[in-house]
Amino acid sequence: EKGTYPHFMLKEIDEQPFVMRRIIQEYQDDDNNLKLDQDVRDAMKACDRIYIIAAGTSYHAGLVGKQFIEKLANVPVEVHVASEFSYNMPLLSEKPLFVFISQSGETADSRSVLVKIKELGHPALTITNVPGSTLSREANYTLNLYAGPEIAVASTKAYTAQMAVLAILAVDTAQAKELQLDFDPMQELAIVANAMEVLTDQKEAIEDLAKNYLATSRNAFFIGRSTDYYVCIEGALKLKEISYIQAEGFAGGELKHGTIALIEDGTPVIALATQSEVNYGIRSNVQEVEARGANAMVMSMKGLEQDTDAFVVPHVHELLTPLVSVVPLQLLAYYAALHRDCDVDKPRNLAKSVTVE
Ligand code: F6R
Numbered sequence: 001e002k003g004t005y006p007h008f009m010l011k012e013i014d015e016q017p018f019v020m021r022r023i024i025q026e027y028q029d030d031d032n033n034l035k036l037d038q039d040v041r042d043a044m045k046a047c048d049r050i051y052i053i054a055a056g057t058s059y060h061a062g063l064v065g066k067q068f069i070e071k072l073a074n075v076p077v078e079v080h081v082a083s084e085f086s087y088n089m090p091l092l093s094e095k096p097l098f099v100f101i102s103q104s105g106e107t108a109d110s111r112s113v114l115v116k117i118k119e120l121g122h123p124a125l126t127i128t129n130v131p132g133s134t135l136s137r138e139a140n141y142t143l144n145l146y147a148g149p150e151i152a153v154a155s156t157k158a159y160t161a162q163m164a165v166l167a168i169l170a171v172d173t174a175q176a177k178e179l180q181l182d183f184d185p186m187q188e189l190a191i192v193a194n195a196m197e198v199l200t201d202q203k204e205a206i207e208d209l210a211k212n213y214l215a216t217s218r219n220a221f222f223i224g225r226s227t228d229y230y231v232c233i234e235g236a237l238k239l240k241e242i243s244y245i246q247a248e249g250f251a252g253g254e255l256k257h258g259t260i261a262l263i264e265d266g267t268p269v270i271a272l273a274t275q276s277e278v279n280y281g282i283r284s285n286v287q288e289v290e291a292r293g294a295n296a297m298v299m300s301m302k303g304l305e306q307d308t309d310a311f312v313v314p315h316v317h318e319l320l321t322p323l324v325s326v327v328p329l330q331l332l333a334y335y336a337a338l339h340r341d342c343d344v345d346k347p348r349n350l351a352k353s354v355t356v357e
Contacts, residue, residue, distance in 0.1 A: 001151070007344045009152035009242070013330050014200045016157050020193035020323075022146045023164045024186050032186070034172045040141045043123055044073070044173040047097035051090075052079040053113045054101040055354070057155040058162060060234040062101050064322045065166030067227060071319065072181060073173035082109035083357070086116060098124040101166075103150055103158035104353035105133020112357055114138055127165055129158050143169065152345045153352050154242050156330045159234065160196075160323045164189055167320065188317040192324055195314035199327040202311075203335075206328050209310055210335035213268045213297060214245060220268040221259075221294075222249040222329075223285055225278035231322045232272055235329030242347045243337040252278070252285040265293035270332070274301035274313065274321035299328055 005011040029035040044050075050069060052062040059081055066077040078090065098117050100110050105128035114124055114135060124139040129147050136142040145161040171185045214220060220239060222232035232249030239247040250259050252271075263269070269289045273282050283306070286296050297310035301321060305312045313324045337344045 007152065007334070009154055009156060009334055009344050012150055012152055012157045013327065013334065015148065016160050016327065017193040017196040017200070019147045019157050019161050020164060020189050020196065023161060023168070024189050024193075026144070026146050027165070027168050028186055034168060034175065034185075036143070036169070036172045037141065040125060040143065040169075041172060041176045043097055043125060043141060044075070044169065045176045046095060047075065047123075048095040049093035050075055050077045050097050050099055051092070052077060052099045052101060053082050053085055053110055054079075055082045055107050055109050057159045057234060057237060058101040058103060058107075060230055060237070061159050061162035061166065062099075063230040064163050064227065065101070065170075068167045068170035068319065069173065072167075072170040072179075072183065073177065074179060075173065082107065082113050085113045092122070096122050098122055100124060100126045100128075100135050100139060101162055102126065102133075102135050103129045103145070103147075103155055103162075105130040105135040106353040106355050107135070108355050108357045111135060111138070127162060127169075129161065151352075153347055153350050154238055154333070154344075156238075160326065163320075163323050164192075183317070183319070188320055192316050192320050195316050195324045196327055198314050199324065199331075202328075203331060205311065206331040207335040209297065210332050211339060213270070213295060214239075214243070214332070214336040215339055217245060217266070217268050219246040219262075220270065221262070222247065222270045222272070223252045223255065223282065223289075224249070224272040225252040225282050226275045227322055228272035228274055228278065228282070228325065231325050231329065232270075234326055235270065235333070238330055238333035239336060241350060242333055242344055243340055243342055244348075245336060252282045255285055255288065260288065260292065263289050263292040263294050267294045269294040269296040270329070271296060271298045272300075272325055273298055273304055273309075274325050275318060276304060279304045299325065301325070
C-alpha cells in the first residue's frame with residue numbers, strides 16, 4: 001500500500017495536492033457553485049455561535065477554521081480542546097452549533113462532549129475523514145474530508161483537508177447569509193494545490209534544513225504571529241510526536257514575557273513569516289533570539305521574503321497560508337525523525353485513534 005514510499009507519512013504528505021483537488025471536485029456542482037447539504041447550510045445560518053470541539057492536530061485545524069468562519073461568514077466561533085470542554089463548559093449562546101473535527105471520527109474525548117451536548121438538545125456537525133464513524137453517525141450532520149485513508153499516526157493530509165473544508169464551509173455560510181465576498185475558495189484552493197506540489201518537490205532542501213538545524217538538538221522552538229502561530233503549534237506537535245525532540249510553538253509577541261529565557265547558544269528556532277501584517281514583528285523576534293545565540297531559520301512566503309530566509313513557500317491567499325506553510329514543517333519533522341532513526345509511522349506511546357478518555 002505504501003508503493004515506492006518508505007513510509008506512509010511521506011506518501012500522505014505527497015498526497016495533499018490531490019486531496020485538495022478532490023475536495024474542490026466534491027464540493028462543487030456542475031455550474032461551479034458550492035455544493036453542501038441544505039441542512040448544513042440551514043444549521044450554519046440559524047446558529048448564533050459555533051463551538052468547535054477537537055483534539056490534537058484537529059484542534060489546530062479548528063483554530064485556523066475559526067479565522068475563516070469569523071472573517072468570511074461573520075459568525076462568532078470558540079475552539080475548545082475536547083478533553084477540557086466538559087470541566088470548563090462555557091456559558092453557551094442561545095443557538096449554539098457544535099462542530100466536531102476529527103480525522104478518525106472515533107476520538108473518545110470528542111465523543112463524550114457530543115453525548116453531553118446532545119443531552120442538552122444542541123445540534124452537531126461532524127467534519128471527518130471517516131463517514132460512518134461514531135462521531136459522524138451520532139451527529140446531526142457530516143462533512144467528509146475526502147482525504148483517503150490516513151495510516152501514519154502523525155496526521156498530515158487530514159489536517160490540510162480539514163482546513164480546506166472549513167474554508168468552503170465558511171464561504172458557503174457567507175453565501176447563505178448573502179454577504180458580499182471577494183474570495184473564491186475553489187480558485188484559491190486550486191492555487192494552494194499547485195503550491196503544495198511545488199513544496200513536495202523540494203524534499204532535498206528540507207532534508208538539508210532538518211540535518212542542519214535538528215540533527216542533534218534536544219529541543220526546538222517554532223515562533224509565529226497571528227495565523228502563523230497556529231501553524232507553529234502544529235509544526236511543533238509534528239516534530240515532537242515523531243522525532244521526540246521537545247518542541248514548542250510560541251506566539252512571537254509572548255517571547256519577551258518569559259519563553260525567551262529558554263534560548264541558549266545553538267537553540268533551533270523556526271520562524272514562520274507568511275502574513276504581511278506581522279512580517280515586521282516576527283522578524284524583530286528573530287533578531288531577538290539570534291542575539292541570544294539561537295540557530296534561527298525563517299520560512300517565509302513569496303512576496304514577503306528576505307535574502308537570508310532559509311525557505312520560501314509559494315504565494316497563496318493570506319487566509320490559506322496555513323495549508324502551504326505546514327507542508328515544509330511536516331517534511332522537517334519527517335526528516336528529523338528519519339535521521340534520528342525513529343519509527344516515523346508508529347511513534348512510541350501513540351495510537352492512530354484514541355478511543356479512551
Ligand atoms: C497528531 C495526531 C493527533 C490527532 C488527535 C485527534 O498528529 O494525529 O493529535 O489529531 O488524536 O484525532 P482525530 O482527528 O482522529 O479526532
